[in-house]
Amino acid sequence: MSGFLAGKRALITGIASPRSIASGIAQAMHEQGAKLALTYAGDKLKSRVEAAAEEYDAELCLPLDVTSDEQIADLVQSLESQWGGVDILIHSIGFAPRELLKGGFLESVTRDGFAVAHDISAYSFAALGKALYPLMPESGGSMLTLTYLGAERALPGYNVMGPAKASLEASVRYMAAELGPRNIRVNGISAGPIKTLAAAGISGFRDMLSATAQAAPLGRNVEPLEVGNTAAFLCSDLASGITGEILFVDAGYHIQGMPNADLG
Ligand code: NAP
DSSP states (O other): OOSTTTTOEEEEOOOSSTTSHHHHHHHHHHHTTOEEEEEESSHHHHHHHHHHHHHTTOSEEEEOOTTOHHHHHHHHHHHHHHHSOOSEEEEOOOOOOGGGGSSOHHHHOOHHHHHHHHIIIIIHHHHHHHHHGGGSOTTOEEEEEEEOGGGTSOOTTTTTHHHHHHHHHHHHHHHHHHHGGGTEEEEEEEEOOOOOHHHHTSTTHHHHHHHHHHHSTTSSOOOHHHHHHHHHHHTSGGGTTOOSOEEEESTTGGGOSSOOOOOO
16 A cells, blocks of 8 residues: 555544544554554444444554543553554644533533533543554654644633643643654644534524634634545654644644724
């Protein structure tokens, strides 16, 4: 298989539907010649992820609920026995209890909800990085996570996910600093809003989509495959000098100081 990821073994987490950002990443990486392993969080999603595995010719389809240390250990064992290692980790996982994504941040936040959001959305990247870096070859590897502008700016309804994504982005920098000497690069993509299952839990998400499209320099929202193509680039040797970076794929929305206005 040819392509700039030919021969690379990529573990892709977070496929829940064909609209998932991870589906766009799987498509792009498959097109660039990577070998894929996909994961599913529970039996409910197993058949959907198996369908994706067929579509993108994935070699492995493995269970992974990131709240379980046992499942993370089993995943490591499966990758070691079936592939003898891994070159790329894609972390495309986020979750907060739905009731924390309504109303204001202080209005909705609870001790338990804060802990769950940080555990699943931020700690899980560190946990997977810690478990998988020993499986990456001496020549190096690449880890990538998905984040959102809410990590650095206050956005209505995003609430507890803001601090969780801020923690995730700080983890990218700490992991990049520690793994750099092993030639393992760690980056994040800050994607613009995309209508996925996870996004549907955020109250007012539809307004977020139209406000972003209106204000973005490109005048539209982004598609999962656009995020996927960027992920494929960042995890390839073409991006060999990039680590610890958060790269925006948001049609340019984050550069705007003020929404586009008709000044005429
Ligand atoms: P999605 O299709 O709903 O994917 C989210 C994935 O996270 C699902 O596969 C979900 O599995 C998984 N997940 C949740 N809890 C898990 C757990 N305990 N163990 C393992 N997996 C778990 O939504 P998405 O929008 O593509 O989200 C992917 C990533 O992109 C998230 O980090 C999200 O915050 C980020 N992001 C999204 C947007 C957007 O607008 N969509 C923008 C910027 C960044 P289950 O469904 O089985 O729980």
